[in-house]
Amino acid sequence: MDVQELFLDSLAKADGDLRRAVDGLSRDELMAQPAGPRSNPIGWLLWHLTRTQDNLGSRATGKATVWASQKWYEKFGLEETPASYKPDTVNTFDPKSLDIIMGFYDAVYASTQEWAKVLKQADFDRESPAANPNQPSRTVRELLAIIVNDVVQHVGQVAFLRGMLREQGWY
């Protein structure tokens, strides 16, 4: 198993787990905060894990984000460059519907697979500087490792929250 397969298989496993965890959730359930008024709801987690994957993918490839190029911000009623998120904006983030938030996730995941599949061995070691000069430069391999780790942790959180909303026995 090479580096590419390890990353892509990890994302594919997370994708299957995520689909099971969000299946049939209503907009109210996507916005619910069963762990308290300042905790991250499922809808925001989906948006955040997708935005992170999109932004780091854009950095790795040097191409525009899916958020910008496919104008997903319009579907969420947000700016192309949203203000950085604070607790209040997490509490009120509106994922619109399961179809819309998962549509954005699907578009970004498809893009990740597209660019990650064609990487050659040498591409993994290519340095990819951060837009913010205070942040460290990362190799493409490091960016993929961060994407996988971030997505999979948040998928675990989504599954946990679904368990809280619908109680035990769903998984």
Added chain:
Amino acid sequence: MEGPEVAADAFGRLKSILERSLEGLTPEQLTIQPSPGSNPIGWLCWHLARGQDDHVSNLAGREQAWVADGWHEKFNLPADPTDFGTGDSIERVRAFRAPDAQTLLDYYNAVHERTAQYLSTLTSEEMDKPVNDDRWTPPPTVGVRLVSILGDNTQHAGQIAYLRGYISGLGWRT
């Protein structure tokens, strides 16, 4: 960089998430459940470490640290290599008690060291070999098994981090 090194890097990320998330928690905080049916940090961390100990020990063809190094005694549990929490009832999850956060981290770190050692001897080619497991036809490869335990462990680490935020409030991570 090859597959085994990428896997080792991913296991390393887990170790630092767990160290940050468990730091300073009391034994009581390890048992907090935000709802009656949800898994608390103590059980999650034990289950995560047990799963890695089981899977990687199988791959490496060695006895689990849980049994071989007497970790089960520190948790007052029997030396049962098949007991790693999967399928536990919520009653058992609630009844589970870890001695303290440090013991959980010590067990996890002992498992992590063995995993790192195993991965340092593994090659990308060996990751494509089938594992010795007759429950599946065809049996999964070593690489598939590693992706599976990494995914499972990383999801649980995310849950532990979420619960730490629930217990400690905003800003514990900064």
